[in-house]
Amino acid sequence: MSRSAFIERIKPRWRDLGITRKFTLVFSLLLLFVVVLALTGSLSLLYVRGGEADIRNSVQVEQLVLEMDRGLERSRRLHAAFFLQYHALGLQQAHEQYAQASVREVSRVITLSKRLQQVLFQGQASPITGIRPADLNLYLASARRFADTSIEAVELITARAAPERGVESRLDSACSALDLLLSPYPELWLQQNQAALYLAEYLLKGRRSLLQSALNALQTIERALAGQELLSPSKGQAVARIITQFYTDADELLELDRGIHSKLRDFVLQEESVSPIAEKMVQQARGQVSQAKERIEQAYRITGMIMAALTMAAIGLLVLLARVMHNSITLQILDLTAAANAISCGRLDARVPGRNRDELGQLAAMFNDMAARIEDLVENLEKKVEQRTLELAVSERRFRYLLQDLPKIAVQGYDRQRRVIYWNRTSELLYGYSAEEAMGRQLEELIIPESMQAAVIRDIDNCFAQRSNIPSSELTLRHKDGSAVVVYSSHVVQYDGDEPVMYCVDIDLAELKLAQQERLQSQFLYRQLFDHSSSGVAVYEAVDDGADFVFRDFNRAGERIDRITREQLIGQRLSLAFPGVKESGLLEGYQGVWQSGEPFFLANAYYSDDRLQGWREVRAYRLPSGELVSVFDDITAQKEVEEEKSAVEQRLQAAQKMEAVGLLAGGVAHDLNNILSAIVSYPELLLCDLPPHSELRQPLETIKQAGERAAAVVADLLTVARGIASRKEVHSLEQLVLGYLDSAEFHYLRSANPEIRFEHRLSPGIPQISCSPVHLSKCIMNLMANGAEAIAGPGRVILSTSWQCPLHHWAIANGLEAKEYLVLRVEDSGEGIAPRDLAHIFEPFYTKKVMGKTSGTGLGLSVVWNTMRDHGGGVTVVSGTEGSCFELYLPLAETPAGPASDHGEDALPAILQGRGERILVVDDEKQQREIASSMLNRYGYQVVTAGSGEQALAYLQAHRVDLVLLDMLMAPGMNGRLTYEQMVQLVPGQRALVVSGFSASSDVKATLELGACGFLGKPYSLRQLGQAVKEALA
Amino acid sequence: MLTGVEKRCWLLIGALLLPPWLSSCSTQDTPPLECSDPLGCVRIAPEEPVQIGVLQALKGQVAPLGEAQLRGLELALAARGHRLLDHQVVLQIEDTGCTAEGGANAALKVIADPQTVAIFGTTCSGAAATAAKAMSSANLTMVSGNNSAPYLTSIGGEAAPGRQPGYFRTATNEENAGKAAAGYLYHQLGLRRAATINDNDIYTRGLTKSFKKAFLELGGELVLETSIHKGDRDMVPVLTAVARSGAQLLFFPLFQPEGNRVLLQARKIEALQDIVLISDGALIEQSFLDDVGVAAEGLYFIGPRRPEGPRVEQLDGAYRASYGEAPRVSYYLSGYEGADLLFHAIEQCALSARDGSLLVGRQALRDTLHAVRDYEGLGGSLSCDRFGDCSSPAFNVLRLDDHEQGLAGLERNVLYSWKPAE
Secondary structure (H helix, E strand, O other): OOHHHHHHHHHHHHHHOOHHHHHHHHHHHHHHHHHHHHHHHHHHHHHHHHHHHHHHHHHHHHHHHHHHHHHHHHHHHHHHHHHHHHHHHOHHHHHHHHHHHHHHHHHHHHHHHHHHHHHHHOOOOOOOOOOOHHHHHHHHOHHHHHHHHHHHHHHHHHHHHOOOOOHHHHHHHHHHHHHHHHOOOHHHHHHHHHHHHHHHHHHHHOOHHHHHHHHHHHHHHHHHHHHOOOOOHHHHHHHHHHHHHHHHHHHHHHHHHHHHHHHHHHHHHHHHHHHHHHHHHHHHHHHHHHHHHHHHHHHHHHHHHHHHHHHHHHHHHHHHHHHHHHHHHHHHHHHHHHHHHHHHOOOOOOOOOOOOOOHHHHHHHHHHHHHHHHHHHHHHHHHHHHHHHHHHHHHHHHHHHHHHOOOOEEEEEEOOOOEEEEEOHHHHHHHOOOHHHHOOOEHHHHOOOHHHHHHHHHHHHHHHHHOOOOOOEEEEEEOOOOOEEEEEEEEEEEOOOOOOEEEEEEEEOHHHHHHHHHHHHHHHHHHHHHHHOOOEEEEEEEEOOOOEEEEEEEOHHHHHHHOOOHHHHOOOEHHHHOHHHOOOOHHHHHHHHHHHOOOEEEEEEEEEOOOOEEEEEEEEEEOOOOOEEEEEEEOHHHHHHHHHHHHHHHHHHHHHHHHHHHHHHHHHHHHHHHHHHHHHHHHHHHHHHOOOOOOOHHHHHHHHHHHHHHHHHHHHHHHHOOOOOOOOEEEOHHHHHHHHHOOHHHHHHHHHOOOEEEEEEOOOOOOOEEEOHHHHHHHHHHHHHHHHHOOOOOEEEEEEEEEEOOOHHHHHHOOOOOOOEEEEEEEEOOOOOOHHHHOOOOOOOOOOOOOOOOOOOOOHHHHHHHHHHHOOOEEEEEEEOOEEEEEEEEEEOOOOOOOOOOOOOOOOOOOOOOOOOEEEEEOOOHHHHHHHHHHHHHOOOEEEEEOOHHHHHHHHHHOOOOEEEEEOOOOOOOOHHHHHHHHHHHOOOOOEEEEEOOOOHHHHHHHHHHOOOEEEEOOOOHHHHHHHHHHHHO | OOOHHHHHHHHHHHHHHHHHHHHHHOOOOOOOOOOOOOOOEEEEOOOOOEEEEEEEOOOOOOHHHHHHHHHHHHHHHHHOOOEEOOEEEEEEEEEOOOOHHHHHHHHHHHHOOOOEEEEEEOOOHHHHHHHHHHHHHOOOOEEEOOOOOHHHOEEOOEEOOOOOOOEEEOOOOHHHHHHHHHHHHHHHOOOOEEEEEEOOOHHHHHHHHHHHHHHHHHOOEEEEEEEOOOOOOOOHHHHHHHHHHOOOEEEOOOOOOHHHHHHHHHHOOHHHOOOEEEEEHHHOOHHHHHHHHHHHOOOEEEEEOOOOOHHHHHHHHHHHHHHOOOOOOOOHHHHHHHHHHHHHHHHHHOEEOOOOOEEEEHHHHHHHHHOOOOEEOOOOEEOOOOOOEOOOOOEEEEEOOOHHHHHHHHHHOEEEEEOOOO
16 A cells, blocks of 8 residues: 555544543654553663672672682781790790781681672672582581680690690609609610600601600500519509609590691691682682673663754654644644634624534534524514514513502502602502602602601612611501501612612511411410410420320319429420320320320329329320320329228228128027026026036036037127127236137147147237127137147247227228237238139128038137227238238227226136025016026025016015016017116115116116116026126125 | 543652662661771671670689679670570680680680670689780770789779770779788787798789788788799698798688698698688689588688678579579679670660661770679679779788588678779
8 A cells, every 4th residue: 555545545434533632642653652652762771780799799709709818828927926926925825916817817718608698698689600619618618617626725735735634734844853863874764865855856847756755765664664673662662653644644635736736737728628619709700791891782772862863753753743733733723713803893693614523524514504603693683673672662561560459468669769669559458658649759758757867868778879788677667647566577678770769678577567466365365374284284295206205285183183394394205204104094195196186184093113003094185286285184182082982981881781790690599598598597506506427417517518519609609790789998918918818728729730830929018908808819729720720730820919090091901990909910921812702701690611521610710890980990911822911900908907806717617606695587488587596595695586577676676675687578568778767766776687688789888877787698607696696786 | 620631640759769769768778887986896687696705714723703694694684685685695604724825815805806895704813814905905894803903903093004995894903902811810810920822823912912911001910921833732841831830810712623732731731720821702602612521611711702692692592593502602783783784785885777786886885894883793783994903992801610501600700801992
């Protein structure tokens, strides 16, 4: 392909390329040349540096080798001097002067050899070539080897020539000693002298034969001494020992000399072996220096030629590229500049010729388009201006109408002198001036109150003068009729024309103010309601997606009810301020209200936490704003009243139930007692008449005991019926308890329950009580028996007393008065009472026991309950799985105890004997009259009987009796109370003893209040009757 | 932001400039430590050990003393974890034979190696005199824990004839040992006529000389002043001379075996039975006591005061743990102090390069040792004076009362103590 064809082929492609690519190509070519130049320079630099390093290395090797050679040579000379001089100077002097100097020199050479080794094997330059590694190592170690050899040689010399301890010295001493010993013997002395001379000559010449001759001479002495006794034995031994030592030392001397000669040969060998290596190393180093210099020169030549060629090529390339870039870029820019100049001069038809398709070509095309459009725009501009003017006039008119009719927005325009130049329709309505009235008048004389005029004038003047803004604000301006007009006023100044104009835009706030006032009144009313509500009111805001609530408001009633201030609650979480809100169910209720919007009501919500407890009635609802309102009341007091009322009602029902059962039981008991009187009394009377060993005594005893047991049951029944009419006396509770613990009943109970431990803990110094000892003992016995029966297997029953004053609410709840009581407590470790049985245990005949075992009548706890009621006290029970605890609350005695009765249980019937007093027995039952008569007769009383009250009264009208034994229930006719009422009228102070199988308490009490001496229950025993009569007559 | 083309251009330029730059940097390794010491330096490469020459008497009957010194050195090295400035330590151990020429030749072997940093030795003062001269000429430094001859450092506050630059010792200068012995014998025992025997060694000669001076100053009379040769076996002639001189005491500061022979043979001479015999610290060692046995009972010794304290007890324990036996001579303590002081001085003066190499200036090492003040030794502080003495002199007069109790019993039985201030 020819050059022109190539250029023609390239041209279109070149024109299509962008400017960036063109520049990239041009600069890449230039960079390539720079790269080639840099590479050439770098390579030549590296090459030259390598050569220089070789030169340095080789020169250093040469210097070190030469220096080592010189050092070794000096060391050898010093060492040789030591050999030559030690005899003359003395060993120590020669050692210091030559041997040590030699070693110091060789030490320096060793340092040099180390450096040489580093240069050869650790430097960057190539090692010396042409020398075997073994030779190199031999040379490097030569100094060390010379040092070792020379020191060994010095040691050998030392062993030979050391003063006193050297071999020479020892041999010399031996010769002297022999000389001394053998001097008296000429022949021997001659031999000794001969030996000494040979030795001296050997030491000078070093010929072995001389030393041998010395030894031979000594052997001659030895032989001479062996055959003759020339010397004394001690001298002979001394001579022999010296000669023997001489032989040893001579051997050592020979050995040392051999060693010394060996070392000397070693020195020669070392020198011979090392010198050629050193010479070769020096030659090699010098040769390498020459070679390196040649390489460097060659590198300079080649690099110079390459650099020159490259420089020429770079200049040519630069000229070529400059031309190409001029044609491609600079010419196009010049065309663009010329076209732009033409257009700026008004030649709108000027255009740029298109050359390339690069960015400048595109720019030229766009320039041409723009020029064409400008030409077109200039031609149509006037038409468009006229059209736009018309459109603006229409728009301005529309804006004026709009401004004129803006409702509630009054717009006024003022000139620099504050004269009205614009006054819209709303301004007319708001301020009462028509546009005609207002136009041309000053602002302050129209709508500005006098108090504001100065400030307004100043602000407007400033606004015009300094172009400062008048801030928008709420103002109270003046109506034509003088009334206030509240507006929100804003100001705008226009400087379009020659004269600036200020426009005021006033928004009528009358309706807004009215609405604000109404809202404030509403808020005030709400606040009053909120603060003065008797119920607590809290306002919450839901947080955590309704899981909890934060207090937003809290009224005074709420503060009082919940004993917390509003300030403490605002912003607090409900769950934190009232931790018990979840357990009370309120939180769940509030969450439900917040989610559903349905109101919530909880009539009885019990709230409890560490700080606050009480009952609440709560209503909650959600406000449209999303806040939650809770209205609540404290109903704790009401709940307490209700609970108290409920407890009282329950107790009343129980009492009525007991009363009914008692009435039933009482009726039955009366009849039974009358029947039992015969069963109990007659056997007793018969037993009194029977001889002690009569066979009838046992059956009669059995009949009597059966009657007594039946009477005990009836007595319980009567107690339950509250018909006991017991007589109270001041007594010690401790004595009662101890009496029970000493009773046969307790001993029997303990023996029957050997696995149960019975304990008693009596509180010391407790006051006395007013009680019926018999009934209270019965209560203790019943409770102890029940406790023992409740335990299956091992356990314990604890009987204890204490002195307590129960709390008011607890006392009320348990039917007691809030006063001091003695408490008798019976605890057992049994299995406890089932909750379903606990409410019925005091009811008569309610029993879980097996009938027939112990009492098993179902009256035991009823007796306890009734006895406590009769004593004005109460009984409580607490039972669980670990046992039961019964507590009897006994009121304290109001008066101290009287003197103890003279008649103990053990009083003998003889004491009860009467002194013939007359006793009237009044009973409607004949059998009863006979029994009483028989018994009283036995005590020596005179007995008369009457079958009714009427008969008794009739008898008393004519007779006087000491005592009337009066049955209470008699029928038909007068009962005991009526009889006694009339009896005392007839015979004032008539003594009477009331007798009854069942005492309707009211009649018995009334009779006793009338003056009857006492009460005796049926059936009674001979002893009881005697005792009661004796007391009544006393 | 750079365009892709620009980035490529800069990368190319960087690649072009890198080789020349690297070639210029390649020779710029860590610069070696420059030696400016006037006596030269020992340069120790990172992996090279620190080389210490050890010159001690390791053969013959003086060997226990030399061995004690070597063990003291080993214990001091062990206390540093067997490393010095994080370099291993190599010991070039040479025997001096406790003779002057042996010391000189041993020194030659050590100074021949230019890598020797310093010398620890010698055992005997006689060997030290020649070895110190040799090493000093080679610009080395030597520290001894056993040399006590005044000749090596100072006499009467002046430099002694044998004093060599670079020589230091932690053993006590026994210049005043003779004075201490004379004072005790004259004042405490009331003796007035004395005889002395030395072996011409600078150590023993120095001791008898200082004894003579002090005893005469006190008013005593020196009736015999004689000497023997090292290696002499028959001591009867010289002992006979002592008996005939009318001396009340014999001061014989000798090494083994000559000291042993003097004592044993003296015990057999009837005329010497009432004479007080007193020797020196060179015989305060277990091997001597073992050798002479009961003959040593009643023998007096003048020797340096043994260091005491918790550090000594601790070192004693370390000795027993390392060598499985009780110390046979207490001079391993001064050996430990000497080696410890030398190591401390090397640590102080050495320059460390980043690559771990060391540069120890020979004059710097000497200057460092001269500058030592109140360095914590075993029994007190060490301070080196301008003559090379680094410990304060203090001497005890001991007497062996029961040979069964051995060296420990002897060292416990201190009859008299002397310090310069006293």
